[in-house]
Amino acid sequence: MSDACQDFRVERRELERFMLAALARAGADAASAEAVSRALVTASRMGTDSHGLRLLPHYVRALQGGRVRGAPRMRFERRLPATGYLDAGDGFGHLAGYTAMDHAATMADEVGVGAVAVGHSSHFGAAGCYALAAAQRGLIGLAVCNSDPFVLLHRGSRPFHGTNPIAFAAPVAGGSPYLLDMATSSIPWNRVQQYGAIGRELPDQVAADAEGEVTRTPAEVAALLPLGGSDFGFKGAGLGGMVEVLSSTLSGMLHGFRLLPMGGPDMTTPRGVGHFFLALRPDAFATGNPFPECLRQYLDDLRAQPGRDGARVMAPGDREWTCQARRDAEGIPLDSANQVAYAELAESLGVRALQPLD
Amino acid sequence: MSDACQDFRVERRELERFMLAALARAGADAASAEAVSRALVTASRMGTDSHGLRLLPHYVRALQGGRVRGAPRMRFERRLPATGYLDAGDGFGHLAGYTAMDHAATMADEVGVGAVAVGHSSHFGAAGCYALAAAQRGLIGLAVCNSDPFVLLHRGSRPFHGTNPIAFAAPVAGGSPYLLDMATSSIPWNRVQQYGAIGRELPDQVAADAEGEVTRTPAEVAALLPLGGSDFGFKGAGLGGMVEVLSSTLSGMLHGFRLLPMGGPDMTTPRGVGHFFLALRPDAFATGNPFPECLRQYLDDLRAQPGRDGARVMAPGDREWTCQARRDAEGIPLDSANQVAYAELAESLGVRALQPLD
Secondary structure, three states, rough: OOOOOOOEEHHHHHHHHHHHHHHHHOOOHHHHHHHHHHHHHHHHHOOOHHOOHHHHHHHHHHHHHHOOOOOOOOEEEEOOEEEEEEEEEOOOOHHHHHHHHHHHHHHHHHOOEEEEEEEEEEOOOOOOHHHHHOOOEEEEEEEEOOOOOOEOOHHHHOEEEEEOOOEEEEEEOOOOEEEEEOOOOOOHHHHHHHHHOOOOOOHHHHHOOOOOEEOOOOOHHEOOOOHHHHHHHEEEEHHHHHHHHHHHHHOOOOOOOHHHOOOOOOOOOOOOEEEEEEEOHHHHHOOOOHHHHHHHHHHHHHHHHEEEOOOOOOOOOOHHHHHHHHHHHHHHOHHHHHHHHHHHHHHHHHHOOOOOOO | OOOOOOOOOOOOOHHHHHHHHHHHHHOOOOHHHHHHHHHHHHHHHHHHHHHHHHHHHHHHHHHOOOOOOOOOOOOOEEOOOOEEEEEEOOOOOHHHHHHHHHHHHHHHHOEEEEEEEEEEOOOOOOOHHHHHHOOOOEEEEEEEEEEOOOOOOEEEOOEOOOOOOOOOOOOOOOOOEEEEOOOOOOOOHHHHHHHHHOOOOOOOOOOOOOOOOOOHHHOOOOOOEOHHHHHHHHHHHHHHHHHHHHHHHOOOOOOOOOOOOOOOOOOOOOOOOEEEEEEOOOHHOOOOOOOHHHHHHHHHHOOOOHHHHHHOOOOOOOHHHHHHHHHHOOOOEOOOHHHHHHHHHHHHOOOOOOHHHH
16 A cells, blocks of 8 residues: 555554553453554554554454454464464464464474464454564464455355465565465455445456456455456465365364354354464475575575566565565554544543554 | 367376386386376376376486486485475486375374475476375375476566466365366466467466567467466466475575576486475364365365356366366377377387277
């Protein structure tokens, strides 16, 4: 999202202060509030606005409604030296995510790989947060999650998979981690709403109407197409399926197709979302292979490639780290809708209003 | 590929007989010949003709030229309980692939997960073969591989990644495995050649000319676009990058960008291809979770979804298993080019000619 014309900006510590206080007032324990805040601020700093601060009001509603437990009893069982299962106790997906990846990383440190399936969880924000947590420990990280259905199968006419993201991160010598965080649809659902609000046509091959026919008119959209569109959507749908199998089949949870909708109206019933996390220790494969240095060389090669029509070629994560540096310096912007929502949260929860930067 | 109008068909055992004999005459040891034959016949039975029997003449040339060693000294080192490295000794990628996945599966049986990086390897055919080998042992399997560059980066104008496939397979109660095997470009390179040969336009957003501009004219094509095309190719390129990092960065091999071309003309220098294999034990996560049964239920749900315009919705692998059943019953077809190539192999290697079914 462009930061232009958004003159309400907050410093990240101030945003954290507000989130921690709001979540505590709504019933979250310290660990839950810290995990949610960490994930939302991480996403907002990187410019992943669809999964950043705008979600706080939603999470407060989920807490207040009882869908999400603010003081969950999360239970981790290490099943074998490289695997485990985390029962997230219907708590926040962010706490489940950081906890599960932490266990995966500990196992990877010990035996080279750690894999954790998570059940009885909830929305965890941006998948990239958890892959990144592994990379920040020097590991390769993979994080995936299912959701309620928004996306058609290839040649299907009814939503079946969620936008089922794949996040992959790895450590780079002397730089920020490699970070891929992508939905297996071409666009996220809220892009349809954004385009509708400004009367703009969607790109071709990204969305469909109620009969499954491609449409570019936001008001007609009933579902997203999988990445690849009408011709090659079997690939996006297949990747969404891989995510589904790892997230829900492996954790024994309901498939996304059967999940209650994230948006409600039921905000009382736990949804039983599943996730999957994998951590790999990069020095546990080829001997004498300085992985972070080799990855840096690969990225140097990649960024030196010529672009079409003079465009600059970027690596996964480059956009995010550039945005993070800018927002750390200039503040994180809130659009007018978020300003209103945060003022309402301050009022209803009795939290000191968010203070903008001068 | 449609099997229509291809009246030269062979029984799979006859095809194996020919491949084993041809590879042995060209210098392959028994293990190498069996692995290559197993992978090619698996792909041809499933209808993955781009990676099936048509590759045999290429592999014979690679053996005779010295690029691939027919009697490689492959060395596996288990580095940690869940990880290992296979030095493939410049042998066939198929032997490396089956060997590495076998080690990964053994580790998964013991500690829940096994991950193996492979270096000093060569082209391994269809990635799905190795994911499938894990699923046939009751495990979830992932196999990826880099290649020499054919595919643009997002907004790039020069090929950088190979078609870098992702294969994922898992066991299904009472049925054939779940099998996703996809390139991270929309189409394979030989599709461009096929369309050119019959004077057909390519689909939109799958290929580009030498300046990186999208073209649908096969004769103008200099590169493939990553899955997602001009607008969303950052996703396909990001997935291709994930494959690259796991295949070459992790194994300490050259990145695909720097690999010698598969097609030659140099058929003497080993290429140093890298692969990565992962096996997960599905009963080592949630307790009491009958994964193959849950996966069957998911696939039942998936196949029951309504299709657009009356189309039937299929799961990953459905097309392949249908084709396999047909070809097991009716034989594997050879088009005229392959008939000529196989006759030439029989002549030059002194192998009894391939006998068609009546």
